[in-house]
Amino acid sequence: MASIAGKKSGLTWAVHISVAALVLLWLFPTVGLFVSSFRTADQISSSGWWAALFPAEQNEVYRTSDPDGTRVADGGQFTVTGNIFEGEPRDIRSWGVSSRDVSAYQPGETADMGDGESLTLQADGSYVWKGNDKQISGRGQRVFVTATVPPEFTLQNYATILFSGTGQDNMGKAFFNTLTVTIPATIIPIVIAAFAAYALAWMEFPGRALLIAAVVALLVVPLQLALIPLLRLHLAVGIGKGYMGVWLAHTAFGMPLAVYLLRNYMVGLPRDIIENAKVDGATDFQIFTRIILPLSFPALASFAIFQFLWTWNDLLVAKVFLIDATGSTTVMTNQIVELLGTRGGNWEILATAAFVSIAVPLFVFFAMQRYLVRGLLAGSVK
Numbered sequence: 001m002a003s004i005a006g007k008k009s010g011l012t013w014a015v016h017i018s019v020a021a022l023v024l025l026w027l028f029p030t031v032g033l034f035v036s037s038f039r040t041a042d043q044i045s046s047s048g049w050w051a052a053l054f055p056a057e058q059n060e061v062y063r064t065s066d067p068d069g070t071r072v073a074d075g076g077q078f079t080v081t082g083n084i085f086e087g088e089p090r091d092i093r094s095w096g097v098s099s100r101d102v103s104a105y106q107p108g109e110t111a112d113m114g115d116g117e118s119l120t121l122q123a124d125g126s127y128v129w130k131g132n133d134k135q136i137s138g139r140g141q142r143v144f145v146t147a148t149v150p151p152e153f154t155l156q157n158y159a160t161i162l163f164s165g166t167g168q169d170n171m172g173k174a175f176f177n178t179l180t181v182t183i184p185a186t187i188i189p190i191v192i193a194a195f196a197a198y199a200l201a202w203m204e205f206p207g208r209a210l211l212i213a214a215v216v217a218l219l220v221v222p223l224q225l226a227l228i229p230l231l232r233l234h235l236a237v238g239i240g241k242g243y244m245g246v247w248l249a250h251t252a253f254g255m256p257l258a259v260y261l262l263r264n265y266m267v268g269l270p271r272d273i274i275e276n277a278k279v280d281g282a283t284d285f286q287i288f289t290r291i292i293l294p295l296s297f298p299a300l301a302s303f304a305i306f307q308f309l310w311t312w313n314d315l316l317v318a319k320v321f322l323i324d325a326t327g328s329t330t331v332m333t334n335q336i337v338e339l340l341g342t343r344g345g346n347w348e349i350l351a352t353a354a355f356v357s358i359a360v361p362l363f364v365f366f367a368m369q370r371y372l373v374r375g376l377l378a379g380s381v382k
Contacts, residue, residue, distance in 0.1 A: 046058045067137055079129070115132070309364070
C-alpha cells in the first residue's frame with residue numbers, strides 16, 4: 001500500500017530532517033563569519049560569535065593617567081585620581097596590578113604595592129593612586145582588568161579591507177580584479193558552448209557521435225594535467241600571466257561541462273518547433289537565436305551559476321595563469337592567503353575578507369537558484 005500513487009513515503013520525515021540538517025550545517029558557519037566580520041579582535045578572542053549580542057567578560061590592560069601632569073600633593077605623598085576607561089562603559093568584576101594574578105582584587109579593594117604605594121579601583125573604573133614622588137611618576141601604573149563588555153559592532157574592519165589597504169592589504173582592488181576575471185570567464189564559455197550544443201543536438205554532420213563522446217570523455221580529465229602544457233602554450237603565443245590567458249584557461253576547463261549540459265537540455269526541446277521553423281524558411285542561426293536560446297535559459301543559468309562559483313573561488317588557475325610579481329592582478333582568494341600569511345592571528349580582518357569573498361557568490365546563487373535544478377535535470381526525463 002505504501003507504493004500506491006498519492007501516498008507519502010514513510011521516510012518523508014527522514015528526508016526533511018536531512019535537508020534541515022544540511023541547511024543548518026551550511027548556515028551556521030556563514031552566519032558566524034558574517035557576525036565576526038563586525039566584531040573587534042578582543043571580542044573574537046574572548047567569546048564566540050553566538051555571544052555577540054550579549055555582554056561578555058573580557059581581560060584588558062589599562063594604565064592610569066600621566067602621573068607627572070595629574071598628581072596632587074597630599075601631605076608627604078602624591079595622589080592621582082581618574083578613570084581608566086576614559087568614558088568607555090565597563091563593569092569591572094576583578095582586577096590586579098600584576099600579570100601573574102589579574103584577578104587579585106575585587107572592585108573597591110585597595111592594592112598595597114609596598115613602601116606606602118597603593119591603588120584603589122572602583123567597579124566603574126575610577127581609581128585613587130597614592131605614593132611618593134618616585135613612585136607617582138613615569139608612564140602610569142599598569143592595571144589588569146576583568147570587565148563586562150557590552151556588545152560592540154564596527155565597520156572599521158570593512159574600511160580597512162576595502163579602502164585603507166595598499167599592496168597585500170588592498171582587498172578592494174582584489175575584489176575588482178576578481179570581477180574582471182570572473183565575468184568574462186563565465187560569459188565566454190556559455191556563448192561558445194551554446195553554439196556547439198545546438199550543433200550537436202540538432203544539426204546532422206559526419207562525426208557528431210564521436211564529438212559527443214569526446215565531450216563526455218573530457219569531463220573526467222583533471223585540470224591539473226593541462227596546467228603546465230596550457231601555460232607553455234600561452235607563453236609561446238604571448239598571452240600568459242594576464243587576463244586574456246586566465247579567461248581562455250577557464251573557458252577551456254569549463255567547456256566540456258557546458259557543452260554536455262546545454263546539449264542534453266536542447267535535445268529535449270520539442271522537435272516540432274524546430275521543424276516548423278525550418279518549414280517556414282528559418283535558418284539555423286535564426287532558430288538558435290529566436291527559439292533555442294530563450295527556451296534554454298534554465299540550462300544557461302544553471303551553468304552560469306557553476307562557472308561563476310568555480311571561477312570566483314578559484315586559486316590554482318589564478319596562481320598559474322594570472323599572478324604577477326607586483327600583485328596588481330591578484331584575486332581575492334590569493335589576497336586572503338596573503339592576509340593569513342602576514343597577519344597571523346588578526347581574525348577580525350580575515351573574517352571580513354572571507355565574508356567579502358563569499359558575499360557575491362551567495363547573491364548570485366540565491367538570485368538564480370530556481371533555475372539550478374531545472375538545468376541539472378535537463379535530458380534526464382523524456
